[in-house]
Amino acid sequence: MKKLKLMLALAAGVVITAAAGSNPSDEMFQAYSEQNFSTAKKLALKQKDKPAGKLIYALCLIHDKESQDIPHGLKKLGELYRDSNLPEALKIQVELAYARVAQLMQDRRDIYGNAADGVKFNDIYDEIIKTSPDSLEACYTIVYKNQPLIESSDAAVSAKAFRDVETFLKSFKGDPKLLGPVHLFADYEYIAVKKDYKLALGHLETAVALGIANPMLEQDNMFRIGRIYQVKLGDNQKAIEAYNNFLKKYSSSNRAPIVERYLEELGYKK
Amino acid sequence: MADKNEEHAGSSKFQKLGLILALAFYLVSIIMVVRIQKGGDILDKNVKTITFAHWQLEDGFRQGFDEAIKLFEEYKAKQGQQVKVIQTTVPIQGYGQWFMTQLVGGAPADVIELLGTSDIRNQYFTPLSQYIGGPNPFNQGTPLEGVPWKDTFEDDMRAGLDWNYAEYYGVGVCIHTFRMYVNMDLLQKATGSRKLPKTLTEWLNICEKMREYGKKVGKPIIPIGVRGFDRGTLSQLLGYYQSQINADLNDTLPEFCTDATATDILKALQEGKISKERQLAAINIVAEIGKYFCDGFPSTDLEQTKFLFFAGNVGFFPEGTWNAFSMINNSPFEVEIIDVPVIGPDHKYSKYFVGRPSEQGVGVGGLFGIPKAAKHFDLAFEFLQFITSWKINQMTMVEHSKWLAAVKKVKYSGIMEKMQPLPGSRRSNIGFYFGFGTKSWKEIYETLETLIINKVADPQEYFWKDFISRIPDMHDEMIEMIENEKRNMINIETIRSASALGLKQRELSPADASRLQISSQMNFENLISRYKSTRNIILTDQLLGNMKTGVK
Numbered sequence: 001m002k003k004l005k006l007m008l009a010l011a012a013g014v015v016i017t018a019a020a021g022s023n024p025s026d027e028m029f030q031a032y033s034e035q036n037f038s039t040a041k042k043l044a045l046k047q048k049d050k051p052a053g054k055l056i057y058a059l060c061l062i063h064d065k066e067s068q069d070i071p072h073g074l075k076k077l078g079e080l081y082r083d084s085n086l087p088e089a090l091k092i093q094v095e096l097a098y099a100r101v102a103q104l105m106q107d108r109r110d111i112y113g114n115a116a117d118g119v120k121f122n123d124i125y126d127e128i129i130k131t132s133p134d135s136l137e138a139c140y141t142i143v144y145k146n147q148p149l150i151e152s153s154d155a156a157v158s159a160k161a162f163r164d165v166e167t168f169l170k171s172f173k174g175d176p177k178l179l180g181p182v183h184l185f186a187d188y189e190y191i192a193v194k195k196d197y198k199l200a201l202g203h204l205e206t207a208v209a210l211g212i213a214n215p216m217l218e219q220d221n222m223f224r225i226g227r228i229y230q231v232k233l234g235d236n237q238k239a240i241e242a243y244n245n246f247l248k249k250y251s252s253s254n255r256a257p258i259v260e261r262y263l264e265e266l267g268y269k270k
Numbered sequence: 271m272a273d274k275n276e277e278h279a280g281s282s283k284f285q286k287l288g289l290i291l292a293l294a295f296y297l298v299s300i301i302m303v304v305r306i307q308k309g310g311d312i313l314d315k316n317v318k319t320i321t322f323a324h325w326q327l328e329d330g331f332r333q334g335f336d337e338a339i340k341l342f343e344e345y346k347a348k349q350g351q352q353v354k355v356i357q358t359t360v361p362i363q364g365y366g367q368w369f370m371t372q373l374v375g376g377a378p379a380d381v382i383e384l385l386g387t388s389d390i391r392n393q394y395f396t397p398l399s400q401y402i403g404g405p406n407p408f409n410q411g412t413p414l415e416g417v418p419w420k421d422t423f424e425d426d427m428r429a430g431l432d433w434n435y436a437e438y439y440g441v442g443v444c445i446h447t448f449r450m451y452v453n454m455d456l457l458q459k460a461t462g463s464r465k466l467p468k469t470l471t472e473w474l475n476i477c478e479k480m481r482e483y484g485k486k487v488g489k490p491i492i493p494i495g496v497r498g499f500d501r502g503t504l505s506q507l508l509g510y511y512q513s514q515i516n517a518d519l520n521d522t523l524p525e526f527c528t529d530a531t532a533t534d535i536l537k538a539l540q541e542g543k544i545s546k547e548r549q550l551a552a553i554n555i556v557a558e559i560g561k562y563f564c565d566g567f568p569s570t571d572l573e574q575t576k577f578l579f580f581a582g583n584v585g586f587f588p589e590g591t592w593n594a595f596s597m598i599n600n601s602p603f604e605v606e607i608i609d610v611p612v613i614g615p616d617h618k619y620s621k622y623f624v625g626r627p628s629e630q631g632v633g634v635g636g637l638f639g640i641p642k643a644a645k646h647f648d649l650a651f652e653f654l655q656f657i658t659s660w661k662i663n664q665m666t667m668v669e670h671s672k673w674l675a676a677v678k679k680v681k682y683s684g685i686m687e688k689m690q691p692l693p694g695s696r697r698s699n700i701g702f703y704f705g706f707g708t709k710s711w712k713e714i715y716e717t718l719e720t721l722i723i724n725k726v727a728d729p730q731e732y733f734w735k736d737f738i739s740r741i742p743d744m745h746d747e748m749i750e751m752i753e754n755e756k757r758n759m760i761n762i763e764t765i766r767s768a769s770a771l772g773l774k775q776r777e778l779s780p781a782d783a784s785r786l787q788i789s790s791q792m793n794f795e796n797l798i799s800r801y802k803s804t805r806n807i808i809l810t811d812q813l814l815g816n817m818k819t820g821v822k
Binding site for chain 1: 389392393420424425426427428431436520521522524525526527528628630631632642678693694696697698756759760763764766767768769770771772773774775776777778786788790791792794795796797798799801802805
């Protein structure tokens with residue numbers, strides 16, 4: 001009897017281990033992350049009663065160019081968004097995707113008509129920032145929400161949007177590296193809207209210090225630091241420092257001869 | 271009766287034999303197809319086969335890669351792996367169609383020369399961003415040992431980056447510069463000297479002498495050969511002289527302190543900070559040069575011009591260095607390679623001349639990528655790193671093709687020294703911002719062709735009036751470009767959600783997690799770049815509208 005119980009327990013253990021080892025959600029997420037939408041959709045349909053399956057299916061409707069149906073995908077996302085049993089782990093993904101797709105659809109009324117008009121995407125963005133303020137999704141949200149507001153012709157709306165971005169950056173407690181693109185956004189908007197090169201430069205230098213993933217963008221932005229110091233702020237010492245930092249990292253780039261000329265023109269000798 | 275029965279039995283035997291043979295061939299065909307589908311060799315399933323495909327028919331290219339393939343196969347054999355690499359070449363005229371058929375058909379070549387739009391590359395090609403930060407193992411024992419793969423290229427892999435998706439889909443094998451091939455025999459006969467032109471005026475004076483010489487000896491002489499059909503020569507010359515005159519504006523104009531954009535230039539024009547005359551000086555120069563093209567040049571293609579050059583009818587041919595080997599090899603006379611002459615102190619535009627733009631870091635070409643449907647990704651990737659290693663890239667490009675290599679730290683000698691990127695006046699190139707999309711650029715070239723053919727007295731004014739008349743069409747082009755940027759926004763959201771949900775996998779390796787995080791960050795950075803691009807287009811459209819109404 002003892003032996004039989006032991007064998008049964010072992011067998012149960014094997015079954016549990018086997019079940020834990022096979023992970024259909026992983027397979028589905030992997031297919032989706034590789035943009036293999038046809039496979040992701042098939043796997044999502046196998047889990048059509050689960051929130052993860054519903055989410056992937058909805059996203060495939062939106063992003064699979066071979067069988068795209070964005071309004072239908074938005075509708076599915078909306079159903080998930082309103083599902084009070086949606087697991088916390090997926091909530092932010094549903095919220096962000098729903099709000100962003102609605103925002104993009106409202107920007108293209110010529111194609112989507114008023115299909116997304118009922119979605120108050122800014123309210124959803126506010127919700128994300130409130131509930132997950134230190135997440136990558138919050139970083140996307142602060143940019144998605146404020147880009148049209150910052151560039152508004154209403155000065156008060158624009159000013160508030162700038163303040164919101166600055167407040168977000170100051171109060172962020174997550175991985176600082178996630179803020180790099182938000183700083184690049186601030187750099188861009190301070191120049192585009194306010195022509196404030198000093199404030200822009202602060203954000204640009206922070207973005208470069210945090211690390212820019214795209215090596216071409218990093219090169220261009222390191223170059224820009226020197227140019228802003230020299231041409232816009234008239235600080236030749238800082239410009240020389242920035243140009244030398246550029247040459248240390250990108251001595252064989254197509255901009256290197258140009259930077260060397262700038263240094264010579266500033267009277268810098270190696 | 272017995273004879274008929276024997277005859278019937280005989281033919282029946284032949285029929286059976288025929289059926290057996292047909293069945294045997296059918297079975298062998300199935301086996302061959304299945305083996306090839308699985309990437310193995312026809313007769314040996316242990317052999318992994320990959321295909322390397324491109325359109326480069328230039329002298330030496332295929333031979334160089336034949337040798338590289340042999341070395342790669344030997345290297346793999348030493349590792350105990352049987353590998354076969356098949357090189358396939360499809361002429362450029364049919365390559366585009368072949369390329370798409372391969373991708374859509376689901377059985378593409380494993381390492382394939384890239385064409386196509388960003389969307390095509392994103393849909394069908396494996397992103398390589400996760401691999402470019404590590405060293406190329408085939409650079410061990412060379413000057414590029416330990417250097418991250420992306421930094422081993424002359425342009426730090428700039429050309430391989432797709433700006434729409436912020437992803438690398440291909441790596442390049444060559445770089446090319448813009449030079450001029452000179453028929454030294456004709457030069458000597460026409461001018462009595464072998465002195466090569468350094469300035470634009472000297473060049474055009476020699477062209478005049480060549481024309482006179484042709485008339486004198488009764489031979490059709492074309493002073494300047496042209497790639498007319500694809501407007502290659504017009505495009506090169508326009509960009510080249512535009513930069514010599516206006517490249518200094520990159521130092522002072524840019525709003526974002528990078529290179530000048532269409533918005534910067536058109537705004538400065540409107541505000542009177544720069545002159546129309548200076549912005550359009552390159553038009554006058556190209557019209558001047560165009561006097562020495564052949565009649566009917568718009569329909570002359572590259573092969574026709576090369577033929578005419580080899581036949582001794584063409585004096586100068588401004589063209590890329592990809593043709594250097596064939597130009598020298600196939601000419602029965604001496605051919606020199608020189609820099610295309612710059613504006614000299616003896617030219618009316620010398621007052622604007624700011625120098626020859628720098629060629630350092632000039633973009634790498636001949637991009638090769640690995641389709642997602644490739645059967646042996648690891649092997650294809652290994653081959654890609656092999657052919658872009660310091661030793662092999664030099665072998666295929668410098669030794670065989672007489673092309674400049676894509677990798678850094680290469681020393682050139684002889685004729686190839688004349689092809690190397692020049693530092694010039696250490697200025698970057700500047701664009702000619704009177705065209706924005708395919709349609710408006712097509713119209714610019716048509717206008718240039720008209721100016722040249724009709725010998726228009728005031729080319730600049732003619733061009734300007736034509737440009738103003740085309741503003742409504744360019745407005746439509748801008749609208750389409752803005753729509754394209756809006757479409758890009760959904761692509762960015764695609765990548766964002768793909769990276770985010772990829773990170774939700776419970777069993778994710780650190781390498782895969784890192785790859786997804788890098789992809790996510792690059793995508794987020796790309797979002798900001800796309801906002802800038804959209805704003806530029808909108809502002810350019812507004813500035814064009816103001817030009818039309820004459821309002822500042």
